[in-house]
Structures are given as C-alpha cells and as structure tokens.
Amino acid sequence: xxxxxxxxxxxxxxxxxxxxxxxxxxxxxxxxxxxxxxxxxxxxxxxxxxxxxxxxxxxxxxxxxxxxxxxxxxxxxxxxxxxxxxxxxxxxxxxxxxxxxxxxxxxxxxxxxxxxxxxxxxxxxxxxxxxxxxxxxxxxxxxxxxxxxxxxxxxxxxxxxxxxxxxxxxxxxxxxxxxxxxxxxxxxxxxxxxxxxxxxxxxxxxxxxxxxxxxxxxxxxxxxxxxxxxxxxxxxxxxxxxxxxxxxxxxxxxxxxxxxxxxxxxxxxxxxxxxxxxxxxxxxxxxxxxxxxxxxxxxxxxxxxxxxxxxxxxxxxxxxxxxxxxxxxxxxxxxxxxxxxxxxxxxxx
Amino acid sequence: xxxxxxxxxxxxxxxxxxxxxxxxxxxxxxxxxxxxxxxxxxxxxxxxxxxxxxxxxxxxxxxxxxxxxxxxxxxxxxxxxxxxxxxxxxxxxxxxxxxxxxxxxxxxxxxxxxxxxxxxxxxxxxxxxxxxxxxxxxxxxxxxxxxxxxxxxxxxxxxxxxxxxxxxxxxxxxxxxxxxxxxxxxxxxxxxxxxxxxxxxxxxxxxxxxxxxxxxxxxxxxxxxxxxxxxxxxxxxxxxxxxxxxxxxxxxxxxxxxxxxxxxxxxxxxxxxxxxxxxxxxxxxxxxxxxxxxxxxxxxxxxxxxxxxxxxxxxxxxxxxxxxxxxxxxxxxxxxxxxxxxxxxxxxxxxxxxxxxxxxxxxxxxxxxxxxxxxxxxx
Numbered sequence: 091x092x093x094x095x096x097x098x099x100x101x102x103x104x105x106x107x108x109x110x111x112x113x114x115x116x117x118x119x120x121x122x123x124x125x126x127x128x129x130x131x132x133x134x135x136x137x138x139x140x141x142x143x144x145x146x147x148x149x150x151x152x153x154x155x156x157x158x159x160x161x162x163x164x165x166x167x168x169x170x171x172x173x174x175x176x177x178x179x180x181x182x183x184x185x186x187x188x189x190x191x192x193x194x195x196x197x198x199x200x201x202x203x204x205x206x207x208x209x210x211x212x213x214x215x216x217x218x219x220x221x222x223x224x225x226x227x228x229x230x231x232x233x234x235x236x237x238x239x240x241x242x243x244x245x246x247x248x249x250x251x252x253x254x255x256x257x258x259x260x261x262x263x264x265x266x267x268x269x270x271x272x273x274x275x276x277x278x279x280x281x282x283x284x285x286x287x288x289x290x291x292x293x294x295x296x297x298x299x300x301x302x303x304x305x306x307x308x309x310x311x312x313x314x315x316x317x318x319x320x321x322x323x324x325x326x327x328x329x330x331x332x333x334x335x336x337x338x339x340x341x342x343x344x345x346x347x348x349x350x351x352x353x354x355x356x357x358x359x360x361x362x363x364x365x366x367x368x369x370x371x372x373x374x375x376x377x378x379x380x381x382x383x384x385x386x387x388x389x390x391x392x393x394x395x396x397x398x399x400x401x402x403x404x405x406x407x408x409x410x411x412x413x414x415x416x417x418x419x420x421x422x423x424x425x426x427x428x429x430x431x432x433x434x435x436x437x438x439x
Numbered sequence: 440x441x442x443x444x445x446x447x448x449x450x451x452x453x454x455x456x457x458x459x460x461x462x463x464x465x466x467x468x469x470x471x472x473x474x475x476x477x478x479x480x481x482x483x484x485x486x487x488x489x490x491x492x493x494x495x496x497x498x499x500x501x502x503x504x505x506x507x508x509x510x511x512x513x514x515x516x517x518x519x520x521x522x523x524x525x526x527x528x529x530x531x532x533x534x535x536x537x538x539x540x541x542x543x544x545x546x547x548x549x550x551x552x553x554x555x556x557x558x559x560x561x562x563x564x565x566x567x568x569x570x571x572x573x574x575x576x577x578x579x580x581x582x583x584x585x586x587x588x589x590x591x592x593x594x595x596x597x598x599x600x601x602x603x604x605x606x607x608x609x610x611x612x613x614x615x616x617x618x619x620x621x622x623x624x625x626x627x628x629x630x631x632x633x634x635x636x637x638x639x640x641x642x643x644x645x646x647x648x649x650x651x652x653x654x655x656x657x658x659x660x661x662x663x664x665x666x667x668x669x670x671x672x673x674x675x676x677x678x679x680x681x682x683x684x685x686x687x688x689x690x691x692x693x694x695x696x697x698x699x700x701x702x703x704x705x706x707x708x709x710x711x712x713x714x715x716x717x718x719x720x721x722x723x724x725x726x727x728x729x730x731x732x733x734x735x736x737x738x739x740x741x742x743x744x745x746x747x748x749x750x751x752x753x754x755x756x757x758x759x760x761x762x763x764x765x766x767x768x769x770x771x772x773x774x775x776x777x778x779x780x781x782x783x784x785x786x787x788x789x790x791x792x793x794x795x796x797x798x799x800x801x802x803x804x805x806x807x808x809x810x811x812x813x814x815x816x817x818x
Contacts, residue, residue, distance in 0.1 A: 115515040164520040165535035165542045194480035200522040233485045
C-alpha cells in the first residue's frame with residue numbers, strides 16, 4: 091500500500107499564486123521536480139513487520155502555458171508538439187505533473203482535467219503523475235479578503251484521489267522519526283558544492299566515512315562483550331561446582347557426628363549449669379562480713395532487710411555436706427529456708 | 440435566480456449560449472421544468488469590468504432528482520469549449536467520442552451548449568444504468584422494461600447508495616407513460632402567457648432497497664392533464680403489488696390513465712352533442728353557451744307570456760352526472776338583491792340518452808318544472 095504525498099516549497103507555491111493573481115483568467119502549466127519511492131518498515135506488537143511504500147512528489151518549479159487549452163484539445167487529447175516545445179532542454183524526465191488555477195470554482199477535478207491527466211500520463215510515459223489544483227475565491231463582498239486553496243490529485247485504478255500537500259520552507263517540518271534521505275535539491279550551486287567537498291565526508295559507496303569507522307568499533311565492542319560473557323559464564327560454573335562440593339562435605343560431616351553421638355549412652359541429657367560453690371564460699375568468707383561491701387535492702391519502714399545471699403550463706407554452713415552431693419535437694423532446702431527467711435523478716439519488722 | 444438576471448450578469452460573448460439554455464432548455468422526460476442557472480461567478484480578476492461572469496451551476500431535472508453541474512467557461516477566451524464538474528457523481532466520466540458537440544465545439548452556435556448538455560445527459564443515463572448492476576433484482580426490472588420500446592425509450596434511472604455503511608442500494612425509475620392526450624379539450628389558462636408545456640404523464644417508482652420490498656409509485660401529470668382530469672385527487676393509482684414487477688405494473692397504470700382520459704374525452708363530446716341538440720331545439724331562445732368546454736348553456740324561455748331564464752350546467756363527468764337546471768326570474772329580486780332562482784335536479788334523465796333525446800325530454804318536461812318554479816316564485 092503506497093502513501094503518496096506532495097512536497098512543495100513555499101517559494102514555488104507563492105510563485106504559482108502570484109502568477110494566478112496577476113492573470114486575467116485561469117492558468118495552467120506543467121510542474122517539474124522529482125518523485126521518489128521509499129520503503130518504510132514499521133514494527134509493532136501486533137505483527138512482525140509492516141512494509142509500506144512512501145511516494146513523495148517534490149515540486150521544484152513550474153512551466154506555465156502561454157495560453158489556455160493550448161496543450162490539449164476540447165476532447166482532452168494532448169498536443170505533443172506543444173508539449174515538446176514547452177519541455178525544451180530535455181526536461182521531460184523532470185515532469186512530475188501539471189497544474190491548473192481557477193477562480194471561484196470547487197476543489198474538484200473537472201471532466202476535461204481528468205481526460206487530460208490520463209492522456210498526459212500516456213504521452214510522457216509516466217504512470218505516476220500528479221495534478222495540482224489551485225482555486226481562489228472572494229471571501230468578502232468588498233474584495234478585501236480572498237481565499238487561495240490548493241490540493242493535489244493522482245489517479246489510482248481509474249479513480250482520482252486527493253493526496254496531501256506539504257509546504258516546506260528551509261527544511262522539512264516533520265519532527266518525528268529519523269531523516270533517512272536528505273532533502274532533495276536540484277540547484278546547480280548545491281550540486282557543485284557537494285561535488286567539491288563530498289569526498290571528505292563520504293566514502294565511495296556514498297555513505298558517510300564515520301559510518302564505516304563506527305561499524306568497525308561496534309564490531310570490536312561486540313567481540314569484547316562476548317569475551318566478557320564467556321568469562322562470566324566460566325566463573326559461574328566454577329562457583330556452582332564449589333557449592334556442590336561444600337554441600338557434599340557438610341553432609342558427610344553431619345552424618346559422622348550423628349554416628350559418633352549414638353555410641354556413648356547417658357550423655358544424651360543436657361548438662362545443667364553448676365554453681366562454683368568453693369568460689370562462693372571463699373568470697374563470702376572474705377567479703378561477706380564487710381558491711382561496706384554489702385548492699386542492703388530496706389523495707390518501707392527503712393529497716394534493712396537481710397539479703398538472700400546472707401541467708402543463703404547461713405544455710406550453706408548448716409547444710410554444707412549435703413549441698414555438695416546433691417544440688418537438687420539443696421535447691422529445695424534453699425527455697426524452704428528462703429521461705430523461713432521471709433517469715434523472719436516479717437517478724438522483725 | 441431568474442433567467443433575466445442570469446443573462447444580465449453573464450459575459451456578453453457567452454450570453455447567446457446561456458439564453459438558449461434558460462429559455463428553451465428542456466431536457467429529459469420532465470420537460471415541464473426548464474433548466475435553471477444559479478451561482479454565477481467569474482474567472483476574471485475583480486478589476487475586470489462587468490458583466491464578466493463565465494461559470495455557473497446548472498440545475499437539471501433527472502429521474503426525480505436535480506443534478507447540479509458546474510459549467511466553466513473563460514470570459515477571456517469565449518471561443519473555448521466549456522468544462523464540467525458533475526457534482527457528487529465524481530466517478531461519472533463520459534466518453535468524449537460520444538459528445539460530438541464537445542469535440543466539434545462551435546462557439547458561434549447558440550444551441551451548442553444545450554445540445555452538449557443533452558448529450559451528457561444521455562451519457563449520464565447510461566452511467567446510471569451501469570450502476571444498476573449492483574442489484575440483480577433492479578437490473579431485471581430495467582431489462583424487462585427495455586424490451587418494450589414504448590417504455591424503454593422513455594425511461595430515466597437514478598441509482599444511488601442510500602447508506603455507504605450498510606451498503607443499502609436504492610433506485611428510482613421515471614417513465615413517460617405512452618398515453619395519448621391529443622384529444623383532450625384545450626386547456627383554458629387564466630394566464631395565457633404561461634406556456635403549460637407538453638402534455639405528459641410521468642410515473643415515478645422508487646425502490647428503497649435492492650430486493651424491491653419497499654416500492655413507492657407516484658404519478659405526475661402536466662398541468663393541463665391534471666386540470667382536464669379533475670385535479671390532483673381525481674386519479675389514484677394502485678399500490679405496487681408485493682412481489683410484483685414493473686413490466687406488469689406500468690401497463691396497469693397506463694390502462695387506468697387511458698380509461699380516465701377516454702372518459703373525459705367522451706364527456707366532452709357528449710357535452711358538445713348535448714349543447715348542439717339544445718341549440719337546435721331551443722335555437723331562438725339561446726342566450727349564451729360555453730363554446731369551448733360546453734359546460735354551460737343559458738336559455739330565455741317564455742311560457743304563457745311569462746319569461747324566465749334557464750341555466751344548464753353540465754358537470755365534468757357528464758353524462759354520468761346529471762346536468763343541473765336553474766330557473767331564474769327576469770323580473771324580480773330576492774331580499775339579498777339577487778335574481779330569484781331555483782335549482783331543479785329532479786327531472787327525468789338517463790345517461791344512456793343521446794343529446795337529442797335529452798333536449799327533447801327537456802323541452803317537454805320544462806313546463807312541469809316551470810309550474811313548480813312558478814309556485815315557489817309566486818309564493
């Protein structure tokens with residue numbers, strides 16, 4: 091599916107309008123320029139690729155007919171002699187269409203314009219031709235404001251369709267996408283400059299020189315990237331092997347430990363923490379009677395409350411032998427003494 | 440825009456061409472309406488002194504529709520042939536070889552433009568017939584009508600797509616009915632300067648869908664025919680039968696119209712016969728009579744030295760409808776200032792009597808009616 095469009099610079103369009111404004115009647119002539127066809131590939135989520143052809147007709151100049159209806163007959167037959175005369179200097183290849191300017195008429199092709207367009211295509215052997223139509227009309231009754239409308243047509247399957255016209259000034263006004271081709275220009279000065287300085291920037295293949303260097307750098311980068319990827323992969327594999335080895339060793343160690351614990355009986359019960367009674371006795375003996383080193387608790391009535399250690403030391407002296415042998419009974423007795431001690435405290439205060 | 444205004448504003452070199460179009464421009468079956476011109480504009484600059492209009496919109500009646508075509512000349516080059524924009528029919532592209540008046544354009548011939556428009560209409564008709572191929576049912580209707588030369592040669596078709604989304608297809612057939620109106624009495628117009636045009640009956644049949652399930656017929660008569668038949672409500676055509684086709688329906692309507700016309704013609708002749716018989720029987724007593732339509736007759740009669748007027752009014756559908764006799768006094772007025780009169784309808788009458796018999800019966804029955812009138816008169 092092709093998408094045709096017409097590009098015309100502001101100066102060319104203005105010159106067409108100027109010619110029409112200064113003419114007493116309708117004006118017609120040929121438009122010269124170049125047509126190009128570009129293949130656009132659009133990738134979207136819905137389909138892998140969408141290819142459409144973009145037809146661009148770039149109007150660069152126009153050649154007006156000296157008189158109306160001189161280029162064709164009343165039935166639309168093109169006068170080849172007049173056509174050749176208009177297209178001096180072999181400009182036939184640069185003809186991309188023709189134009190007509192009418193006042194106070196609609197933006198539709200007329201009967202004869204359709205006939206002439208088809209005949210012109212055959213005469214110039216160019217199946218892709220455009221017809222540019224400019225119509226002017228008076229907007230206000232006082233002639234203070236006039237409207238100039240323009241549109242382009244092309245024929246598709248014996249039907250004439252309207253195609254968009256874009257007016258370019260110094261460059262394309264489109265802001266989207268990348269420029270894949272430069273703006274066409276047929277000026278001789280432009281061609282001379284490009285021929286003179288082009289070899290500094292362009293390689294023989296027509297591409298910019300930097301493009302080749304960039305491609306080479308990109309290739310080198312790709313090689314380094316691949317090397318790094320390989321190294322990472324190798325290290326990852328080594329890590330994985332080591333992890334397997336470690337887990338295997340842990341497993342075997344655990345099994346060994348389990349098997350060694352199973353041979354010794356009675357050692358399965360947890361070891362209870364044991365008080366160092368000898369040390370306790372020694373500390374009490376040295377420091378237990380020193381009031382400066384004793385902390386005292388006071389009751390609400392400010393009476394000192396004998397500490398538990400003091401009471402425990404007394405009870406230890408009484409039950410020294412049995413405490414060394416059986417700690418469980420000692421604990422019980424201690425608790426009973428404490429209870430008695432509590433009672434005593436109550437009585438004292 | 441009136442023709443005079445259009446002719447005033449058009450460029451002088453193009454005026455003869457436009458004059459023949461607006462004055463004599465009747466194309467197609469509906470020749471009662473002239474071609475109409477609107478939206479006259481100029482292709483010259485605003486500094487060009489007028490009149491310099493050289494492009495306009497032409498309204499052409501066709502198959503019940505009005506085609507609006509733009510015609511573009513050039514005031515600076517009046518010898519050049521015109522160009523056309525065919526309105527909404529952008530796909531209509533006639534063959535130039537079928538347009539001899541375009542190929543051999545003669546700017547000096549005032550009829551050139553009108554003839555060219557007629558040729559374009561013919562091409563447009565073929566273009567519309569081609570469009571009928573979108574519906575096999577409607578194409579069958581067209582082909583069947585085409586086989587009968589009395590219908591096929593006087594047929595206009597307008598095929599259009601009603602709804603571009605649903606693709607519903609519709610068409611209208613406009614036929615000129617082959618009915619002979621030549622013997623219908625001359626139409627008396629109040630404004631004799633107005634040309635009533637050709638006597639024609641057009642049948643319009645609209646197919647609202649491609650399968651012909653919604654069909655609406657309508658009969659159009661030229662003013663003289665309509666007046667002669669007794670007005671727009673005098674004739675009712677039957678509805679289009681469900682599942683029927685035009686080749687059966689159109690002859691039915693033709694026959695109905697023909698019978699009506701024959702009845703009116705016979706009524707005219709009967710009236711003329713009646714008046715003639717009365718003239719021969721009451722020759723000396725005739726005051727006046729309608730010598731064109733034969734619808735009225737006034738007699739001055741005398742009975743026993745008493746004179747009175749008798750006005751005889753013949754209805755349109757005479758002899759089916761009985762004439763009305765009105766006795767009128769020549770001596771006295773009523774309180775309202777009118778001459779005393781009395782209408783008599785109860786007298787012996789039969790539509791099967793010829794004019795002579797009716798006059799004879801009237802002659803003998805007048806005294807009885809007169810006596811009845813006198814009784815009322817004297818009372």
